[in-house]
Amino acid sequence: MKKKLRVIFAFMTVFMLVTACSxxxxxxxxxxxxxxxxxxxxxxxxxxxEFLLGTYVRIRVYDKDKETAIQPAMKRIxxxxxxxxxxxxxSEIDELNVQAGKKPVKVSKDVYNLLKQAAKYSxxxxxxxxxxxxxxxQLWRIGFDDARKPAQSEINQALEHIDYHQIEFNDEKQxxxxxxxxxxxxxxxxxxxxxxxxxVAVLRKHKVQSAIVDLGGNIFVVGHSNRGRNQKWNVGVxxxxxxxxxxLGTIKEADKTIVTSGIYERYLEIEGKKYHHIFDSxxxxxxxxxxxxxxxxxxxxxxxxxxxxxxxxxxIKEGLKYIENKTPDGTSAIFVTRENKxxxxxxxxxxxxxxxxxxxxxxxxxxxx
Numbered sequence: 001m002k003k004k005l006r007v008i009f010a011f012m013t014v015f016m017l018v019t020a021c022s023x024x025x026x027x028x029x030x031x032x033x034x035x036x037x038x039x040x041x042x043x044x045x046x047x048x049x050e051f052l053l054g055t056y057v058r059i060r061v062y063d064k065d066k067e068t069a070i071q072p073a074m075k076r077i078x079x080x081x082x083x084x085x086x087x088x089x090x091s092e093i094d095e096l097n098v099q100a101g102k103k104p105v106k107v108s109k110d111v112y113n114l115l116k117q118a119a120k121y122s123x124x125x126x127x128x129x130x131x132x133x134x135x136x137x138q139l140w141r142i143g144f145d146d147a148r149k150p151a152q153s154e155i156n157q158a159l160e161h162i163d164y165h166q167i168e169f170n171d172e173k174q175x176x177x178x179x180x181x182x183x184x185x186x187x188x189x190x191x192x193x194x195x196x197x198x199x200v201a202v203l204r205k206h207k208v209q210s211a212i213v214d215l216g217g218n219i220f221v222v223g224h225s226n227r228g229r230n231q232k233w234n235v236g237v238x239x240x241x242x243x244x245x246x247x248l249g250t251i252k253e254a255d256k257t258i259v260t261s262g263i264y265e266r267y268l269e270i271e272g273k274k275y276h277h278i279f280d281s282x283x284x285x286x287x288x289x290x291x292x293x294x295x296x297x298x299x300x301x302x303x304x305x306x307x308x309x310x311x312x313x314x315x316i317k318e319g320l321k322y323i324e325n326k327t328p329d330g331t332s333a334i335f336v337t338r339e340n341k342x343x344x345x346x347x348x349x350x351x352x353x354x355x356x357x358x359x360x361x362x363x364x365x366x367x368x369x
Contacts, residue, residue: 161180233253249355261309296323307331
């Protein structure tokens with residue numbers, strides 16, 4: 001019996017030594033891999049900035065010898081922006097709107113795919129996101145020099161032309177038909193997300209492992225930080241009460257997109273009252289609720305764009321529920337109220353680092369009406 005016990009003990013000792021050696025080897029391999037990754041990165045990135053899409057677009061690439069990836073990505077951003085805008089005569093979306101009520105319009109694959117995704121969001125949100133909101137947005141023109149508050153009669157008339165169900169798709173011919181002559185498609189609430197995703201796809205095609213794509217309110221952190229393969233990016237979340245670049249808190253993320261939309265971005269002020277640029281399809285006015293900004297963290301920037309508008313429509317309490325129950329795993333949200341309270345989806349309540357010096361406090365979800 002003693003001999004048998006000695007054999008078992010000897011076997012366990014050998015097994016533990018082998019396991020320890022194996023773990024040590026794995027740790028060494030990980031350290032070597034992390035070290036190799038860090039050596040392949042620059043401390044200061046290759047960087048380029050241009051004014052596109054009505055904002056400053058910046059791409060930063062940290063991989064050594066990958067500077068040449070930036071120009072194709074910038075070219076892709078400009079190409080898509082020119083196709084999608086409704087504020088430039090001759091764009092594909094402009095032509096679609098010109099032909100409303102007249103005939104179907106054949107569009108490029110890029111624009112067709114974007115329109116189909118916009119239609120999907122419009123359906124799933126039951127109009128909370130509305131791709132046909134253009135009759136309203138073009139009436140108010142918030143963010144432009146000719147912005148104004150329309151008469152109620154004008155708003156009532158415009159509301160008759162925002163039924164996204166009146167958009168007809170032909171997948172075989174790749175055509176889109178706006179059946180209502182007064183309809184205007186406006187993809188401003190989703191376009192930057194789509195374009196950010198496409199820019200990231202270009203970088204990945206060029207084997208870029210570590211980069212940041214910044215399209216104003218749309219940030220995409222590609223891969224992990226240049227500090228190491230397992231190091232996440234420390235991403236700042238915009239303070240809705242201060243100039244762009246001021247943060248209310250930070251969160252660590254890797255290979256994710258962080259999209260923020262808020263009432264601070266563009267607004268029209270009349271007699272002390274501010275009218276922001278995110279419109280309610282039911283009223284024809286900007287949403288009038290307690291939300292100052294929404295940040296959505298997800299895998300695709302187009303989803304982040306669409307969801308920020310969807311949850312603006314739902315309000316904080318229902319918006320939190322929607323993100324937690326109706327979106328893919330890994331989708332998170334940060335809501336900021338006009339009273340400077342911050343509400344988080346449960347998955348990030350411990351990982352979001354609130355900058356309390358900025359004057360914000362975390363809200364209690366149980367107190368939401």
